[in-house]
Each structure stands twice: as structure tokens, then as C-alpha cells.
Amino acid sequence: MHTFLSALPVLAVIVSLLAGISALRAAWLGLAATLLAVTISFPVPPEAIWPAILRWTPIVLEVLLIIGGGLWMSQVLQHSGAQAELARWIRDRAGPGIGTVLLIVHGITPFAESMTGFGIGITIGIPLLAHAGLAPRKVALLGLLGLSTVPWGSMGPGTLIGANMAGLGFYELGMGSALYSIIPFIVTGVVAAWLVAAPQERLRALLLGTGSGLLLSVVIGLSNWLFGTAPAGALGSSLITLLYLGLGGRGRGELTPAARRCLLTYALLLGGVLAATLCIRMLDLSPSWRYVGSPALWLFVATAWFTRGRLDALPGKNAWHSWQRVAPVTGLFILVGIVMAISGMATYLAHTLAEGGRVYLGIGPFVGAVSGFITGSTSGANAMLATTQAEIARALHVDVLAFLSIHNVAAAFLLMASPSKVELAVQLAPQGAQQELRWVQVSVLAVGVVVVSGLAVCGLLL
Secondary structure, eight states: OHHHHHHHHHHHHHHHHHTTOOHHHHHHHHHHHHHHHHHHTOOOOHHHHHHHHHHHHHHHHHHHHHHHHHHHHHHHHHHHTHHHHHHHHHHHHHOSTHHHHHHIIIIIHHHHHHHHOTTHHHHHHHHHHTTTTOOHHHHHHHHHHGGGGGGGGGGSHHHHHHHHHHTOOHHHHHHHHHHHTHHHHHHHHHHHHHHHSOGGGHHHHHHHHHHHHHHHHHHHHHHHHHHOSTTHHHHHHHHHHHHHHHHSOSOOOOOOHHHHHHHHHHHHHHHHHHHHHHHHHHTTOOGGGGGGGSHHHHHHHHHHHHHTTOOOHHHHHHHHHHHHHHHHHHHHHHHHHHHHHHTTHHHHHHHHHHTTGGGHHHHHHHHHHHHHHHHSOHHHHHHHHHHHHHHHHHHTTSOHHHHHHHHHHHHHHGGGGSHHHHHHHHHHSOTTSGGGHHHHHHHHHHHHHHHHHHHHHHHHTO
């Protein structure tokens, strides 16, 4: 009974989504299942409630503000036409079709996500993909595939949490994650190239997608080795971006004033986050100063700069409507993850699965992936399970670093399939994607199953 109840929140969410129920209703059902399990078998210690509120409330508010700022920026840039101008310039520089898509999936989106985190990469990547002449549902799916570098998202706090909770080094876990990320990088490259290739180009798409994934894996691994884990994702994906822009199509194209201002807006966002974060670290300021370097602030600053303070009502109204659909889903899933963690439900489920012995080495990546799917956050997934996964690895006498690296990559990858991220993606995609939400959800889950299955094989070989 305990085992069934510990798995009930996960089962409720997955079954609901596969049945075509909306992400918001699935989130409410997941929360109801969690509270039912808490009431019957996993009571939360009263002394753990207040510390959890103090710890998680600022994080939840920050995430909701980031979503709001990202949606507002996307609507403003779209409404102005600047994004379309920038997308045309990118197509001219990178070449048509597969080149442009791989540039965004393995370059621009991962770079933005590595700098800011919280899914902000898709708020930049999807609007650019929207001008690539693709079906709206493909735009949403390709935007989500760009989140494959999430172990280094927002300069790697989720990986840092996992390392600390498992008793490992941040640098070492970053290197291990880079090694096993070759699987998601190649899979996302192949899927992205295949989705946009004409039938006669499928073999070329397969080779280009594989080569792009291998290259991304190498440059992130080298960046991690030379400069450390925190900047590795941003440095690696920026090299990929420069490579595609410099060696892509024959056309050079010229930046129009609108496209240049759009590019400067992105530069202000990413540069502001990085500069503020570096200053806080160099000056050794208190943790409360970290909000000065948060995307929650700089998204609004960059958007206000673009508009020169002259706000148009229509983009704001559209962003508000989208936020009302996305924010509750995100908040509810974070709440499910928090309750599962502090009640001991997640730990109990992992230990139960580990009773099968070394078979768990193949199951563990799926457990990690589900934690990322539920929380929509590598930080939340590692806060829930990193310690437990490390304990199980030690009990089974396998390499803890290797097993935690596999867990970290699996949890980070399935984050892109979390209902809150899918809901955000279809809201950002062109009109028509909203009606294809189930297709997008099932497709990204299918890609996730392929990747996590590959990681599970690696686990069994430890």
C-alpha cells in the first residue's frame, strides 16, 4: 500500500496527460493524489512545514516572475516585428532549413537557457523558430528540444545541489554529466534535423543532427574541463552558435535597425544576468543579493529598454492571458515536488525500487527523469532524490559519480516534457499550437523515453 501511494502522484499526472486532460487539471489531480498519500501514509512533520515555506516561497515567486517576464518580452518583440527581422537575418547567415533549426536547437536556445535557466531559452528560441516556415506544433516541439543542456541551466545550480547532496564535487559532476549528455545531444539533433528535412534529405539530416550533437558534447566537455561547470553550457553553446552563423549559408545578410535592437535586447538580458551574478560573487555579497542577477529582474529591464518606456496594451494583455494559463501549472507542480520531498514519499519510492538489486541501475534513470518531469526543475529533482540515489549507488557498490551523472542528465532532460514547460511552449508558438498540445506532449515524452532508455543502458553497464 505504501509503495502504491508513494507512486500515486506520478501515476495520476502521467495517466491524466495521456488521457488528454489539460496540464492544469493534471496538476490539480497530482496535488490531490499527493495530499491523499500524505494523509494516509506519509505525514509531514509539523516542524518541517515552516522551513519549507521559507525556503521555497521565494523560489516559486521568482519562477513565476520569470515566466511573466519571458512571455511579455516575447509578445513585445513579436508585436514589433523585430523578431521576424532577426529571424530572417539568422536564416541568411545559417542557411535555410536544417542549418537554421540546428543553430537554434543546439546553439541559441541552450545558450539562453545556460545563462538564465527556468525555461527562458524557449522564450527566445521558439519565436525565432516561428519564422522558419514550420508547422506550429513542430515549432513548439523543436523549442523544447533546445532545453537539452539543462544540467548547466542558469549556470548550473541544479547540478551544484546534486553534487552537494551526494557528497561529490561540482566540477566532477559537471564532467560526468557532459560525458553522458552525448546521448541527449545526438538524439535532439537527429530529431530536430529529421523534423524539418524533406524526404530526400533524411540521410543528410541524420548525419547533420548526429554531427551537431557530437560537437555540442565535445565543446561543453572541453569548456567544463577548462573553465569549470558553471559557465560550461553557455561557453559551449555560444561556440556552436558562432560556428553556425560563421560557416552556415552563403548569404551574409544585413541587420536591420529593428533586428539590431532585438539582438541588443537579448544581449542586455543575458549580459545583465551574467554581469550582476559575477559582481555578486566577486564582492562576496549576501545570498539575498542574488535576485539582482535574476532573470526575473532583467527580463523586465530588457523589455522596458526595448519599448523605451512606451508600453503597448496588446502585448501586455496577450502576455497576461498566457501567464494565467502557464503560471498555475508551474506552481502546482513545484508544490507537488516539495510535498513529495519533505514527506519522505520520494525517498520511500526510490528505496522500494532499489530492493530489486542491480536491476535498479536500469530503473534509476527513469526515477530521476520522473522527478524532473514532476518538478520541472533540476534543482527540485536533485533536492528530492540526489541523496537517495547516491545512497543506493553506494549500497549496490557502483561508481557513485557515474550513477549520479546519469541521474542528473535524465532528470534535466525530462524537464522539457514537464506539463508547465509544454504549456509555455505552445503559448509561445504560433497560433494553432495550442490545439496540438497533446501531440507536443506525447512527442516530447517519446523523445524523453528514447534518451532515458539510452541512459538506463549506461546505468546497467556500470
